[in-house]
Structure formats: C-alpha cells, structure tokens
Amino acid sequence: MATRFKEALNSGKFVITSEIGPPKGTNIEKMHHHIDLLKDRVVAMNVTDHQSSVMRFPSIGGCLAIKERGGEPILQMTCRDRNRLALQAELLFAYTRGVRNVLCLTGDAVPVGDHKEAKGVFDLDSLQLLRTIRLLESGKDLGGNDLDGAVEFCAGAIVTPEANPIEPQLLKFEKKIEVGAEFFQTQAIYDLDNFAKFMKFARQFSVKILAGIVLLTSARMAKYMTENVPGIFVPQNLIDELAAAPKGEALNKGIEIAGRMIAALKKDSVCDGVHVMAIGREELVPDILAAAGF
Amino acid sequence: MKSITKQKSFDEIKEQLEGLDKVYVIGCGTCATMTKTGGIEEVQCMKDRLQELGKIVTGSTVIPTACDEMTEVALKENNGAINSSSCILVMSCALGVHKVSCYIDKPVIPALDTLFIGLEDEPGNFHEVCAQCGHCVLGQTAGICPLTACHKGLLNGPCGGTNKGKCEVDITKDCAWTLIYQRLEAQGRLDMMRKYQPPKNFQATPRPRTIKIA
Ligand code: SF4
C-alpha cells in the first residue's frame, strides 16, 4: 500500500516536507508542539537521527510520536551508529509500527559531534542500506535468511547538488537510483541557477526530487554555512540582502528569502517539491510557507 | 612494511611504572629508530628521564629488529641486567612488546603507542595505507584504499561531507573518494566506481587471525 507521502509524490502536486529535531533529553513537549504545528501543513516530517553526530532522542521515537499525533513520518536512518543487524531490526520494528518512509543516510563523521571518542560503525553505507530495504521487501535478510513477514517502504536518499567536485556525487546519485531510491531530499540549495542545472541532469531519471531549503537566520550564519558546512554555498547577493536588513529584521528577511525560493521553484516546476529545514526553529516553518504563498 | 609509532606521554609511562623501580630499557633498531621513537638516542633520553624520576636503570639495549628471532638471543646476552630489574620498558612497536613478552616473566611495559602500518611519503611524513582487512579492493579503487583512506571506510563513493575535495573530518586531508574518482577517470575506468559494491565481509578472517604456511 502506498504511503500518504508516496501518493503525494506521485500526484504531481508540489510536495512539501519538513524536519523535526528530537530533543536532547526526555522532555518531548517542544517536539510534540512542533509536530502538532506542522502535521497538517506539510505532507510528511523527517525525524533526524543524531544529526551532526550529536546524541539525542532517537529518530524512531520521534516517528512514533508523529504517528500518534496523526502525522506522516519519514524515518531518517544513518549508518554511523548501527551495524547491519541493528539497522535491519529497526526497519522491521518501524514497519510494524506503521512507519513506511525511510531516508537512508551515511551519517556525519563521529568527531564532528558531541561524543568524539565513540566508535563509528559504518558497517553499511547509504547505498547498501537502500539495497537492504529492497531485500527485506523480498522477504529475505542480508544473511540470506527467510523473514517471517516482510516490509514495504518508500525509500529515499539525499544528494548534494552544490558539492565540489560534483561529478563523484552525481555518479553516486545514479547508483542510489539503481539500488532503489524513489525520492531525494537535497542538501540545502541557495543558488537556483545551479540547482536548475542539477535538475536538468536529474530529470533523466524517474525519481522525485525535493529541494532542501534551510532557513538563513542572519548574514553571519549564511557566511558561516558557506565557509564551514560541506556542500552548502550561499551566494554573496543573499548574504548582502541579509546584512542590509534593518536591525532585528534579519530573521524575517531569512524567512522571506526561503519563501521566495520555494515560490520560484514551484512556479517554474523546477523540482517535485521542497524539504524545509529550520534546524531547531521548526515553529517558523508555517511562516516560511506563508511567505511562499501556501 | 613499517610500524609507525608515537611515544606515550611521560605521565602515562610514569603511571605504568608505579611500584616498579628497577627498569631495563629496550629499543628497536628498525621501525622505531626510523620514526625516532625508540632508537639509540631516544633510549638514552628515556634512561635520563627515568633516573631523574628516581628509578634505577639496570641496563638497556637497542635490538636490531625487536620483532624478529634475534630478540631471544639479545635478551639472553643481557640476562644479568634484566634479572636484576623489576620490569622491562620496551620502546618498539607492539610487535616488539609481544616478542619480548614471549621470553620474559617480568612486567613488560610499552613506552610507545603503535599507530599503524604505513608508508613514508616524504621524509618524516608517514601515512597509513592499509587496514589489513583481509579482502583487498584496491583493484576497483585505482590503488587507493577506501577502508583506510576514507574516514568512514565507504565502498560506494563519497559521502556528502566532502568539501572542495577534502575530507569532512579533516580539511587538510584529501577525500579518498575524490582521489579515487580522479584516478579512475584518468585511467578511463570510471565504470569500476559505477558498480554497486555489496556490504563488506568484515569477518574475511575472523580475529584473532592466524595462518599456517605449508
Ligand atoms: S582493501 Fe585496503 S585495508 Fe583491505 S587489504 Fe586492501 S589496502 Fe588493505
């Protein structure tokens, strides 16, 4: 049975997803608040999996909270913290609890996070995880054993259209499609011309692409992202625009920019939708959508 | 093959030697000499520091190659000084420490940390090239080992963290997969990288590994 999210992807309508960052701790009130705020505004919500290698409440837990509150979750799964047994087990569990969408990620490196001495696992990579999902769907596990009850997922992956150099990433993008990725949520994009170029390449394949929209909160943050976050490039004119905003207005400017980008992507049908990431400021997503005319 | 080592902090050495007051020091004339961690000079310097600390150094030797059969002979030759010591401090890679432990009943203490098996790319600069995984993939990766040179040991191409050809964890280090891509492209063999690589067999040779050569 197709998931709500998959139906939306196939409907040809412009699909909007967003992201929920689970708490560091057991106080899940704010996460619940964000879920309630967004569950009817977006088609589905990703729950991040120890994003930036920072230990947090698990993504599967966030997904169950979304289900309980009537939303549609996308389980983010990284290969950093679990070996192939644990990854498969979690997929079985997620399926029995009605979680039907999975985003497969390699995961950030351990030393960038807050448990710098931990053992990174990376038993599988994102491609192998995608392939594993398709295998579990066929009723087998990675060891070649029969399953008593299979799974069925809408599985996706990410791609970084601004990566430098881009060629190896595009090659991996193709490989991800070959092993069964149905949709892609991209790393943050800011340069629409560059993104259009990527989309020209991506349109050769029958996969759905949701452009990653990350809220810029100030000129300083924009500059920092460009200089320090791999695969993110904020053009100078956007940094200037944020810097020129009156005092105290930079955040609103960031919301306006994000809204403007979403509207432009939709107007020209550049891609199949957007994935909005407000990174801890999920309560601002409705404002971003309003600025985009939704 | 070269064993690349680094000297432990003197505090850690001191801690390991607690309650062991008579020390016999062994260096190694091969890898540890080359990495300046356990050659004649370093052994002398270690002796001086131990004495400053109030330890009695009963003797020392630099064995030509601490990990080979000559170690047993060298230890016998120095039997007296070794017998009167309460422990042996070994300034060689872990292989030498193991070898010495085979012949001596006293505590054998490593003074070095063994980092990796590596190559010297320019004088004084060593880098790890092989993690001894037991099933070599270099044929598909243009001679660059992704298990060793990629921080995440990825087999199917670069992660999203690569930036301007550098690695996510260390911007001074080239991204292994960018290098592999470039080399395969230059060789006209990009098809190697297009091929899906299945999960690796991490038990190709289960640990501890042993092999019998007929
Ligand atoms: S693949 Fe890498 S780690 Fe494995 S044997 Fe070859 S060089 Fe060594």
Ligand code: SF4
């Ligand atoms: S940046 Fe390159 S070398 Fe570093 S972890 Fe990612 S793929 Fe591996």
